[in-house]
Amino acid sequence: MSDTPAPIYQRVKQAIISQIRAGHWQPHQRVPSESELVTELGVSRMTINRALRELTSEGFLIRMQGVGTFVAEAKAHTALLEVHNIADEIAARGHRHSSKILQLKARAANDEEAAALDIQPGQQLFYSQIVHYENDVPVQIEDRCVNPSAAPDYMKQDFDQVTPYIYLTQAAPLTAGEHIVEAVVPTLQERELLQLDEQEPGLVIHRRTWSGKTVVTAARLLYPGSRYQLFGRFTHQR
Structure with a gap:
C-alpha cells in the first residue's frame, strides 16, 4: 500500500x-x-x-x-453520479489534457434543445463543440448547449485555457444533475474525430445540470467505446 x-x-x-x-x-x-x-x-x-x-x-x-x-443543506437521498472536470480526470492518471474547439456560437434553440434547457423554442442559447484529447489521443466529443441566463459570459471564455466545466461551476454552482447513458453508432464525422474503426461503438452520456431551479446546461458527451469505461462508487447506509 x-x-x-x-x-x-x-x-x-x-x-x-x-x-x-x-x-x-x-x-x-x-x-x-x-x-x-x-x-x-x-x-x-x-x-x-x-x-x-x-x-x-x-x-x-x-x-x-x-x-x-x-x-449546503444535507441531502436525504443518494448522491448523483459525480460530475468531474475531464482535464482533472486526465491529469489524475498522470497524462496530458488538450482540446480543440470546433464550434462556439450563439443560435436559436430547436424544440429538443429548448425542452432540455427549459426555455422557449427559438430562444437564444450558447452552443459549443469541443474534442478533448489524452496524450494527443481523442477521448471525448463534448456537444454542449448552455442557458444564457445562467451563464451569460460563456461566449467570452477562452476554452483553450479552461474547460467549460471550470467556468460553469463558477458562474452557476451545481446543485443537481442527471445522466442518461447509452451505446450508440457514431456518425462518420464522429468516427473521424475520435479516430474510431468502422465497427467500433460509442458510449454517450447525456447530462443536464441545474443551479437552483435553473437548468444551466445540457451536454452530449461521446466517448470511444473501446477506450473508455464508466466508473461509479456508492455506499449503502443502514
Missing part, C-alpha cells in the same frame, strides 16, 4: 468536510472567504479555489457569485 501523502487540495477538502460533518459549520452558514482560508490554512489561493470548486460540485458547498460560499 502506498504511503504517499494526499495532495494538498485533497487534505483541504477533507478538513472542510470534517468541519461540516462535526457540525462546526452548519447548513446555510457562510464559510470563510478564500483569502481567510489561505491565511488560516497556510496554502495557496489556487489550492483553496480548487478545493472549494470540487466541494461545490460534490454537493457539500454552494457558491453564490458576489455573495460568498455557504454550507
Whole structure:
C-alpha cells in the first residue's frame, strides 16, 4: 500500500468536510472567504479555489457569485453520479489534457434543445463543440448547449485555457444533475474525430445540470467505446 501523502487540495477538502460533518459549520452558514482560508490554512489561493470548486460540485458547498460560499443543506437521498472536470480526470492518471474547439456560437434553440434547457423554442442559447484529447489521443466529443441566463459570459471564455466545466461551476454552482447513458453508432464525422474503426461503438452520456431551479446546461458527451469505461462508487447506509 502506498504511503504517499494526499495532495494538498485533497487534505483541504477533507478538513472542510470534517468541519461540516462535526457540525462546526452548519447548513446555510457562510464559510470563510478564500483569502481567510489561505491565511488560516497556510496554502495557496489556487489550492483553496480548487478545493472549494470540487466541494461545490460534490454537493457539500454552494457558491453564490458576489455573495460568498455557504454550507449546503444535507441531502436525504443518494448522491448523483459525480460530475468531474475531464482535464482533472486526465491529469489524475498522470497524462496530458488538450482540446480543440470546433464550434462556439450563439443560435436559436430547436424544440429538443429548448425542452432540455427549459426555455422557449427559438430562444437564444450558447452552443459549443469541443474534442478533448489524452496524450494527443481523442477521448471525448463534448456537444454542449448552455442557458444564457445562467451563464451569460460563456461566449467570452477562452476554452483553450479552461474547460467549460471550470467556468460553469463558477458562474452557476451545481446543485443537481442527471445522466442518461447509452451505446450508440457514431456518425462518420464522429468516427473521424475520435479516430474510431468502422465497427467500433460509442458510449454517450447525456447530462443536464441545474443551479437552483435553473437548468444551466445540457451536454452530449461521446466517448470511444473501446477506450473508455464508466466508473461509479456508492455506499449503502443502514
